[in-house]
Amino acid sequence: MISRIYTHWNKFVDYASQDRLLMGASRFRIVAGIAILFQYLSNYYNRHYLFGPDAAWSFQTFREHIARESFSLYAFSSSLFWFELVFHLGIIITTLWLIGWRTRLMTILTYIFMWSLHERTPVLWDGGDNLIHLIFIYAFFANLGAYFSFDAERLQKARERGGAGQQVLSIFHNAAILAFAIQLCLLYGVSGLYKVQGEMWQNGTALYYIMRIDEYSWPGVSELIYQNVFLVTAGTYATVAFQVAFPFLFVMNRYTRWVALVGAFGFHLGIAAFMGLITFSAFMISVELALIPDSEYCSIKQRIDRWRQNLVSRFIQWQHQLRRSPKLAPLRIQVLYDGWCPFCQKSIARLQRLDTLQALDVISFREPGVLSQFEIAPERAEARMQVYKNDKTLEGIDAVTCIATRLPLLWPVLPLLWIPQQLGLGQRVYDWFASRRTIIPTGCDTHCELQSTNQRQSTASPHS
Structure with a gap:
């Protein structure tokens, strides 16, 4: 008992x-x-x-x-x-x-x-x-x-x-x-x-x-x-x-x-x-x-995870279909930026992460042959960011606004860009910031040639 x-x-x-x-x-x-x-x-x-x-x-x-x-x-x-x-x-x-x-x-x-x-x-x-x-x-x-x-x-x-x-x-x-x-x-x-x-x-x-x-x-x-x-x-x-x-x-x-x-x-x-x-x-x-x-x-969390994965998968598929759509072709633009400017590089990297529609084709004007290809003076490219859109060139604050119109996540800030432009202050503010950025010449940008061992030795010993 x-x-x-x-x-x-x-x-x-x-x-x-x-x-x-x-x-x-x-x-x-x-x-x-x-x-x-x-x-x-x-x-x-x-x-x-x-x-x-x-x-x-x-x-x-x-x-x-x-x-x-x-x-x-x-x-x-x-x-x-x-x-x-x-x-x-x-x-x-x-x-x-x-x-x-x-x-x-x-x-x-x-x-x-x-x-x-x-x-x-x-x-x-x-x-x-x-x-x-x-x-x-x-x-x-x-x-x-x-x-x-x-x-x-x-x-x-x-x-x-x-x-x-x-x-x-x-x-x-x-x-x-x-x-x-x-x-x-x-x-x-x-x-x-x-x-x-x-x-x-x-x-x-x-x-x-x-x-x-x-x-x-x-x-x-x-x-x-x-x-x-x-x-x-x-x-x-x-x-x-x-x-x-x-x-x-x-x-x-x-x-x-x-x-x-x-x-x-x-x-x-x-x-x-x-x-x-x-x-x-x-x-x-x-x-x-x-x-x-x-x-x-735990069961609720698993269901939410499955729903989230399905939504993400469908969004990615929709995004790929949208990117391949010929209707987006007029939205694509070429962006010329300064590859020797650390601030510019970071800004472009952030914009690329926000570019869900892949509407931006970013190019550093420091790359060999870029200036001659776009027929632009180095001083002009260095002073302001350039955007090429349907054979039309935009620069400075106009270029920034054009980029923002291509990135849905930046649409809420468009009024903050448009109002200074209408007041005639947008370009001045842009130029003020641009004139104070740091430029670090590196001799190469995104594509740097590597010298062979013989080339380095000949460069180091010109009399050999």
């Missing part, structure tokens, strides 16, 4: 100590970290009015609130220096948690500083703070730095070494993620059941009244929804049905779990867009991301 219990216990420990949902936990850290930083930075310039010693929520009222039921680092002193220190330390610590440096320690510190900020002005937030406060307690025991972090390599080595201590940490991690899931299912289920009891949710008008509140509306867009009876009624009933069904869909099987999670993503993206509850939606999505298995993330 005892041996059987021992065997079952060992099987349970082996099963419970296998790390699961590490990628999702790391994504929770990233998305939640961005949301917390957003709370700091979006209120940065109003921080004194919202959180400072002389904030709208007075320091005395804040102290009384803290004394009754909570704590906050901001309550230790009413000095401006202390406020600035705590506020900026919160930003730094949240950033370190976001990038995954000493993740377990930073999880605790991020929670302390975030809680302190939320308690400083508790009337300011959108409801997402209630969820994230609970989730962070579970997150203390989770491995949030296994991926996309500075700790990833160190934690991977620890997992490979194994041992009893690592088994305990893995069990705690899995229990924490399970707590994430239970908390989310409770939240959706209870929220849906409460809505069922509301008269406006029962008669299908709740969405109308929500979108008519100025603070929760998207001007110009919300009207299109709340003026449509079908959308209002369908959206109201769909919200209740989704929230009540979420716990059952989540636990039924992997396919219904995807239905639940994808529905949750869409639900909260809609809340962020139409109601403006950005951090609430971000916190909810961060928890939902933590509940996707690593195998599913």
Whole structure:
């Protein structure tokens, strides 16, 4: 009997100590970290009015609130220096948690500083703070730095070494993620059941009244929804049905779990867009991301890689067909540049990388016979870049503009080239830069002849 219990216990420990949902936990850290930083930075310039010693929520009222039921680092002193220190330390610590440096320690510190900020002005937030406060307690025991972090390599080595201590940490991690899931299912289920009891949710008008509140509306867009009876009624009933069904869909099987999670993503993206509850939606999505298995993330990545490879392959085929098209022949131009100018060489190399249509035929005028071929004086070629287009010669800023019209990635900068030209400044600015470039004569450019051993010896010893 005892041996059987021992065997079952060992099987349970082996099963419970296998790390699961590490990628999702790391994504929770990233998305939640961005949301917390957003709370700091979006209120940065109003921080004194919202959180400072002389904030709208007075320091005395804040102290009384803290004394009754909570704590906050901001309550230790009413000095401006202390406020600035705590506020900026919160930003730094949240950033370190976001990038995954000493993740377990930073999880605790991020929670302390975030809680302190939320308690400083508790009337300011959108409801997402209630969820994230609970989730962070579970997150203390989770491995949030296994991926996309500075700790990833160190934690991977620890997992490979194994041992009893690592088994305990893995069990705690899995229990924490399970707590994430239970908390989310409770939240959706209870929220849906409460809505069922509301008269406006029962008669299908709740969405109308929500979108008519100025603070929760998207001007110009919300009207299109709340003026449509079908959308209002369908959206109201769909919200209740989704929230009540979420716990059952989540636990039924992997396919219904995807239905639940994808529905949750869409639900909260809609809340962020139409109601403006950005951090609430971000916190909810961060928890939902933590509940996707690593195998599913790998499968998604493989699909995305295949789609990307197919798109790249099709783009390359289209590019080759386009390059061979006779319609592009009028677009092809010859570009004469100074091969003795290092800046010119680097610029031409960059332009060639951007030349997806292969419309540029670049030639250094320092090459033997080039000047005579194009019948151009050396001084003119050295002063300005030359472009030959359909028996027409362009130079300087006009040549640069002509090149930009052939490179789709440079089309956004065309207005910056066209405006100075119209003002009569383009050529002057070009000449000013061109006159200050460095020229290093080398005696050869892209094609350099190598002397034979006999030639070098005869050059070195003319009397031999």
